[in-house]
Amino acid sequence: MSLTTATTAARQTDKHINIYEPHEWKHSTKVAGVTWKNPVGTASGTFQYAAVRWFYDVSQLGAVSTKGCSPIPWEGNPSPRTAEGPASNLNAVGLQNPGVDHYLEDDLPKLKKAGALVVANVAGHCDDDYMQVVAKLADSDADMLEINVSCPNVTHGGMSVGTDPVALAALMDKLRPMTDKPMIVKLTPNVTDITVPARAAVEHGADALSMINTVLGMRLNIRTGEPIIANKTGGVSGPAVLPIGIAAVYRVRTALPEIPIIGIGGIDSGEKALEYLYAGANAVEVGAAALFDPVAPLRIARELDDLLDERPELAAKLAAGKTWR
Amino acid sequence: MTTFTPTHDVVAEATAAGFFPPRHTVEVTAVRELTDHVVRLTFRDAFIASHAKPAQFVNLFTHDDFMLMPRPFGVSEVEGDEVSVIFAVIGHGTEQLAQLEVGDTVDVLGPLGRGFNLKQDANYILVGGGLGVPPLVYAAQKIADMAGSVATSVIGYRDAHFGEEFVSRYTDRSFSIDNAQGNVVDLLNQLEQSGELYVTDHAPIILSCGPLPMMKAVAQWAAERDMPAQLSMEQRMGCGYGTCVLCTVDTVDGRLKVCSDGPVFTREQLGWGE
Numbered sequence: 314m315s316l317t318t319a320t321t322a323a324r325q326t327d328k329h330i331n332i333y334e335p336h337e338w339k340h341s342t343k344v345a346g347v348t349w350k351n352p353v354g355t356a357s358g359t360f361q362y363a364a365v366r367w368f369y370d371v372s373q374l375g376a377v378s379t380k381g382c383s384p385i386p387w388e389g390n391p392s393p394r395t396a397e398g399p400a401s402n403l404n405a406v407g408l409q410n411p412g413v414d415h416y417l418e419d420d421l422p423k424l425k426k427a428g429a430l431v432v433a434n435v436a437g438h439c440d441d442d443y444m445q446v447v448a449k450l451a452d453s454d455a456d457m458l459e460i461n462v463s464c465p466n467v468t469h470g471g472m473s474v475g476t477d478p479v480a481l482a483a484l485m486d487k488l489r490p491m492t493d494k495p496m497i498v499k500l501t502p503n504v505t506d507i508t509v510p511a512r513a514a515v516e517h518g519a520d521a522l523s524m525i526n527t528v529l530g531m532r533l534n535i536r537t538g539e540p541i542i543a544n545k546t547g548g549v550s551g552p553a554v555l556p557i558g559i560a561a562v563y564r565v566r567t568a569l570p571e572i573p574i575i576g577i578g579g580i581d582s583g584e585k586a587l588e589y590l591y592a593g594a595n596a597v598e599v600g601a602a603a604l605f606d607p608v609a610p611l612r613i614a615r616e617l618d619d620l621l622d623e624r625p626e627l628a629a630k631l632a633a634g635k636t637w638r
Numbered sequence: 639m640t641t642f643t644p645t646h647d648v649v650a651e652a653t654a655a656g657f658f659p660p661r662h663t664v665e666v667t668a669v670r671e672l673t674d675h676v677v678r679l680t681f682r683d684a685f686i687a688s689h690a691k692p693a694q695f696v697n698l699f700t701h702d703d704f705m706l707m708p709r710p711f712g713v714s715e716v717e718g719d720e721v722s723v724i725f726a727v728i729g730h731g732t733e734q735l736a737q738l739e740v741g742d743t744v745d746v747l748g749p750l751g752r753g754f755n756l757k758q759d760a761n762y763i764l765v766g767g768g769l770g771v772p773p774l775v776y777a778a779q780k781i782a783d784m785a786g787s788v789a790t791s792v793i794g795y796r797d798a799h800f801g802e803e804f805v806s807r808y809t810d811r812s813f814s815i816d817n818a819q820g821n822v823v824d825l826l827n828q829l830e831q832s833g834e835l836y837v838t839d840h841a842p843i844i845l846s847c848g849p850l851p852m853m854k855a856v857a858q859w860a861a862e863r864d865m866p867a868q869l870s871m872e873q874r875m876g877c878g879y880g881t882c883v884l885c886t887v888d889t890v891d892g893r894l895k896v897c898s899d900g901p902v903f904t905r906e907q908l909g910w911g912e
Contacts, residue, residue, distance in 0.1 A: 329646055333655035364880030364898060367658040380883070388893050393874040395884040397707045397731075402876065406883050409893060541874075551706060552641075581641045604877040605699065605706045606642045606661040607747070608652075 330615045332369065332608060340621040342375065342596045343634035344573045345495035345520035347457055349375035349430060349596055352631060353586060353614035356577050356600030357381055357434035357459060357499070358406070362424050368607040372428030374614060378523075378598055379420060381436030381461045384445035386412040390466060396532040396541040401551035402601050403530050405466040405544035408436045413446045417453055425454045432497065434459045438469040440484050444491065451492035458494050460484075460519075462510075463501035463526030465548045472526070475501040478513035489518030497575065500524040500561070502554075507561045508568040515572050522565060523575035523598065525558045550601035555579025559592050566593025566638050574636070581609065583616025590627060593638035639701045643745055649685050659685055661699065661747045666738045667720055672800040675727045676769075677736045679744075684719040686749050692756065692777035693847065693870040693902045696723065696748030697878040700734040709735065710875050710897070712773035712847070713749060715804060724772040724801070750878045751901050754868050759786030760843040761836065764809065765822055765856050767794045767848025771801035773870055777845050778808035788838045792829065794822035794852065811837075822848075823855050844868065854910055861911030869908065870901045 342352040354376035355365075361380060362371065371377055389409025396403040410416075416433070424431050433455035437443035443460065450458055462481055464471030474480045481498075488496065498514035500507060502525040511522055527548025532541045540546075558578025566574060573596075576589030581602040589597045602609035621628040627637050642661060649659040668680035679698075686696060690713045697708030709731045711723035727736045738744060754777055756762070762781050764774040771793055781789040791805045793814040806812040811834065815825045829835040836842060844860045844867035846853050853869050860867035873896040876884035880898030887896050890909045894900065905911050 331651050333651050333657060359877070359882050361881045361883070364877070368652075368660060368879075369657055386892075389883070389886070391888075392886055394886065395707075395874050395876050395882075397705065399704050400706060402707055404876065404882065404884055409883050409886065552703070602642070604882055605640075605708070607877070607879055607881070608648075608660040609642065 328619070330612070332611045332615055336373065336615065339618050340628045340631065342631040344575060344595050345457065345497070346634070347430070347495055351375045351614045351618055352590065352596040353610060353617055354378055354432065354575070354596060354598045355603065355610050356598035357461065359600045359603045362420055362427070365607060366427070369611045371424065373611055374429065375596060376430040376432050376456070377424060378432040378434050378459055379416070379424070380410050381408045381434045381464065382410055382413045382416045382446055383408060383436045384413055384442050386410065386415070391543040393541060393543055396547065398530060398532060398549055399553055401549050401553035402604060403532060403542060403547035403549050404527065405542045405547035407466045407544065408464055408471070410436070413449045417449060421454060430456050432457045432459050434461050434499070436461045436464065436470065438467065440487055442470060443484060444487055447488050447491050451494065455494065457497055458492065459497040459499050459523060460488065461499050461526070463499050465501065465503060465527055465529045465546065466544055472501045472503060475510055476504050478510050481510055482513045482517040485514060485517035485519060495520040497521040497523050499526055501526045502557050502561055503529045508564055511565045511569060515569055519572070521573035521575065523577055524561045524565065525554065525578045528554050528557055550578070552579045552581055555585060559588060562589055562592040562594050566636065573634070580613060581605070583613055583620050586613055586617045587620050590631065591637050593636050595631060595634070595636050640703050640706065642699065642706070643701055653685070661745050663743045664746050666740055666742045666744060668740060669738055672724065673798045676724065676800050677727060678714070678722055678724045679735060679738065680720050680722040681744060681746065682719055683721050683746060686713070686721050686746070687716045687719045690716060690721065690749035690776070691753030692780050693753040693773045694749035694751050695878070695901065696721070696746050697750065698723070698735060699745040700731065701745070702734060705731055705734070707731070707876070708747065708878055710750070710878050712776070712870070714772035714775050715779055716776070724769070726769050747878060751897055752899070754845050754870070754902050756780060756784065758843065759784065759840055761838045761840045762787060762789045763835065763842050763844050764789060764791040764805070765826065765844055765846040765848070766791070766801070767822060767852040768796055770848030770870070771805065773847050774845060775801060775804045775808070778805050782808040786840070788840065790835065792822055792825050794825070794848070822852060823859055826859055846870065857905040857908065857910035860905060867905040868902050869905060871896050871903060872901070
């Protein structure tokens, strides 16, 4: 259990952080011209305001990326929807959500009233779905839009767009003229070369990229020989995918030096958030860690705020909208 | 210890700020094998002990960096500031929990979910099966404190009647059956015919937790008698507090989250036995 020992040793030297005390954030970042009070947000899919609000003040986060929003309510996939992997979780929710109208009437106003910086995540089964949602969000209070072309758990839209640079470019050509809001495209790691869809998104109007969505995976029940998840496959997230996310950010940063990047995948500590920033991210989002502790995103933000004290060069670059690489 | 194991008293910090406690570390105060694969684990947690309602559950996490998902268990009993759960060892996670010893620590989040509605004085009939029994033990414990209510347990077991020791501490009458003898619906019918089920003037209310086919049969049985039934559901779960949408159940109102919309649903909500 050397990993366990190493983690414990690292954390025992941490100073005591009370995440509930008022905090003056020391290190901001900028993503596509939008200032985040700190570089840590929540990843879409693992954040529901109605659930999280009991645990901490969501306005303390850099941003919250909300659950993928479709033009009409989606019921998602049948159960079971989850399985466990080594240091990871598999999910196949299938983007269950109450639809964009409910989002505009309920979640969004509540989040804005609570003082959160909101990234509205947009889902669709086809180009027309995405267009309907973006049309409704264009005049909303959402601060940024995130186009989900990377969900592995829907049969149309989602990852089928994000793995096809031609389809992605065509979709962006339709969405881009619809709004001036900063538009983030969330990429899938389930491709041979992530710089290809990254370039397609940027050349066709993306203001920023977020990566990675979940990695396609599967578990079987060895008693029955059958898949555990009803959808058969699911998306892997959690600490196990950290190196995959880091490599994705590094490669896209190298290929596209100017595009703002939000790093996602396996972040469970301030140190791992910092690693993404050194890989070239402007900000990060925390996903599966919220399944293991509801307050993980805020704790990680606070840990990172202290780690950046000791790294003034990196902190200055982030605040200016630049990155380490 | 994982990255997620808090290093200080986060319960005090959270509650002082008006927030629900996050994951925190508690001490194991008792571990007992009830059968060769069923274990009763007790830990000290003043917050959960004073807030848990029957059919609410707790997420337990071992200090394992490779197995991070919570294991959710219904609260089975509360004595002072000690909370007990009863679970079967079915995989690596429950095996790790079963190997804990007195004085070890485990991480916990809770209490979670919406429990049974016990607001009404009633003749509560607790119908359970197997590992659905623990939440009914806690329901019986709470009903025992309600002067106007009566609790009768009707429980089915695969073999060993491991829950009877606990449920009989609190119920007015306890009945059980195992697979070799029949099922709980057989037992309900027998007790109804012998006049042992409706022993007060209060209206009967079914509280049930157990395997899905059993609960469907119990809902049907209740529906035939126009009897209210509250059913505590189980599903493979993620976060346990409503954020990840992994643990849904199909209801007449669409797919709802077992963890935060439930785990207790009425038979009408589930559309069972109609």
